[in-house]
Amino acid sequence: MDDQSKAKSKSKTVRTGLALINDDLLHNILLRLTATSFASAACVSKSWNLLCNRILSRPKLASALSLNPSPHIAVQEVLEKVLSEPIRPHFAVANIGSGFSLIGAFQLITKRLGSGTPFIISTASGIIGRDALTNELKEVKWGDIGGDSDDEGGYFPVEVINNGIVLTVGFVPGLKVDAIPLLRSVKEPCVQMRDKFVMDIKDYTASVSGCTSPVGIIIFGEGLADMKPVIDVLDYAMPMETVIVGDERGRFLYRSWDESRNVCGSAKYISEAVALVFARDSDKSSVTGDIQFHVALSNGVSVVGPKHKAVSVRANNPDRTSWLTAKREGQFEILDGQTMLTEINDELENHIESPDLYIGVTKRRKCSIGSEKPRLITSLSFHGVIGGDEEYLYVNGDNIKTGDYFQFYHSDPNAAISSCSDASVYLKNLKRYENANNGHDMRAVAVNVVKKEVFGGLIFSCNGRGESFFGRRNVDSAPFTENFPRVPLAGIFCGGEIGRGSSSLMGESQRESSARRCLHVYSSVYLVMSSTL
Known part of the structure; x- marks a missing residue:
């Protein structure tokens, strides 16, 4: 090779190396952007978009809790926390105390997330999560939703002290998500509306995945509605592979990606329930991992x-x-x-x-x-x-x-503590699959198990549990936090916990009987989200 050819080859090597270094630097810069800035960066050029897609290729859950008594500040704190890193919101769930305005918090959050993100916000009897400012795990139980003042007795209205919010935002590539309501009309029988609700879920799932069985459903019921017939028909209609979790009684607002479903406040319809439906995306990339939902139960x-x-x-x-x-x-x-x-x-x-x-x-x-x-x-x-x-x-x-x-x-708190241990054992098995990814568990590698990465969790716990039930703090969240201390977690204390999954995951009490059981009492339902690698 002559000198001129060597010089050209050296120049090409330098330019190629510089390009690689620049990509590495750009990668590190993009990783540090907030979600909003990251979205803007993805629009700069095709090469930036490809790099952003590589950075945000794995499923992600972000959650935060705030107990600030000001709803504006509390919402700002949780939004800044969940959007402090790159994420593309595919869905969002917020749970607030009755001291906050449901519609006020709804408007503040949708303004930041945009109208294209399916979103459900509900009131709860308490919230579980990590503080947006300190990252400290907190289980906060307020008691009944709503209350009456009693100035002579020296009591405060429940609304005065029920201040707080936990917000969860999820990015789930390979899945499609939307909020689908159960609407009641005075002109149609309840049975027909329940059937339509189920068919709406099936039709949506079929439209995006080619089959009628969603991966999972997170459902919130209206406090005055009877959710038992609704859950019964969902349980009947869906295969056991479809996970169903949620809160039987509360108040909620929602935002669907499909504008025709957004009838909150309509004089014609009353929303008796809303379901966040997760369905396989038939157009998903072959390199995207398979997202799975797992359910465990602590019976009380x-x-x-x-x-x-x-x-x-x-x-x-x-x-x-x-x-x-x-x-x-x-x-x-x-x-x-x-x-x-x-x-x-x-x-x-x-x-x-x-x-x-x-x-x-x-x-x-x-x-x-x-x-x-x-x-x-x-x-x-x-x-x-x-x-x-x-x-x-x-x-x-x-x-x-x-x-x-x-x-x-x-x-029975003793039964609840014992079944918390059972739930922890099940979640520990998921953790073993995670360790296999890093070569820590040679037994798992030897049997060629499917490798999983747990990326988030949700808890629906009875409002009768908590510190007053167990005599110590943070028992309900322990099965998850002990096994996945660095994985985002959010939860609520609710008026009726819904949990349905494979019987092998739902505890000994479920296996004792052939009777199906989806609505529980004094229990904690754990939804764990994982992705195969």
Whole structure:
């Protein structure tokens, strides 16, 4: 090679090396941008866009909590935290205390995220997450949503102290997400509206993935609506691979990507529920990892007493309660409410202090959607015990029939702590898959398991749990934080926790019975999001 050729080759090498160095520098700069600046940088040129796509190629969840009493400051703090790093919002969920204006917080957040991001905001009885300023994990339980002032007694309205917000923003390449409402019209029967809700979910999923089964559903119910029939029909319609989690009772607003669904505040419709639906994207890149949803359950109730069979049932429709008599399984004596409660209290004496009581009713009901042939579904439904007298046992809820079998359950912190340990063991198995990615677990590598990366988690916990239930702090979040201390986490204390997944993930109490169970009491439901590599 002559001198001129050598000089050209050297010059080309220098230029190539400089380009590589510049790309490395640019990569490091882009990594440090906020989400808004990152989005702008991706529009500069094709080469910048490609580099941004490489930086943000893996799924990501960002969450933050603020207890600032000013809603404007609290919203600003969580937004700045979740958008402090590169992320493209595919969905957002916010949960606030009743001291904040639902519509005010909704408007502040949608202004920053834009109208194209599916978004649900709801009130909660408490929030779980990491503080936006200190990164400290906090479980904050406020109690009932709403309240009355009592100046003479020296009490403050609940709204005064229920100030706070937890915000979660997710980037889930390979999935499509949208918010789909359950709308009630005075002109249409509730059954038809429930069927339409399910079909809307199936139709949306089919439109983006080619199949009718979504990966997961996060659902929020309106406090005055009866969510049991809704969850029953969803459970019936969806395969067990579809994870369903959420809050049975609260207040919410939503924003759908499909403008035709955005009817909040309409005089024609009332939104009884809204579902954030996650469906496979049929157009996803082949290099995108497969996102999976996993569910674990910490059960917080224990069985007490024998099985009973309902003998007579009266439904009190105005307040949705049921009055019933029963007899013990295998016996003929008909028991009134006072007799049943006396027997249960005798069994609980010296075992637990003032527990909340429920009856778990095993129901065999026909279920169908539209004109299809109905089939029998067996489910376990919990009804809170109100009281009893010499005539009846009084419980919350309806749809209890003569001949249904039930057992009494009581809130039990010892059972809850034990099942928290079970949930932690399951999540530890997911962590083992993560360690295999780094070569730390040769057993996992040897059997060629699918490698997973956990990138986020959500918790839906009963508002009866928390520090007052366990006698110590941060028990509900422990199964997740012990296994994934650096992974973003958000959660709420809710009025009725919804959790449905593979039975192998839902704890021993779920496997004891063939009855399906999606609505829980005194439980914590853990949704863990992972991606295969």
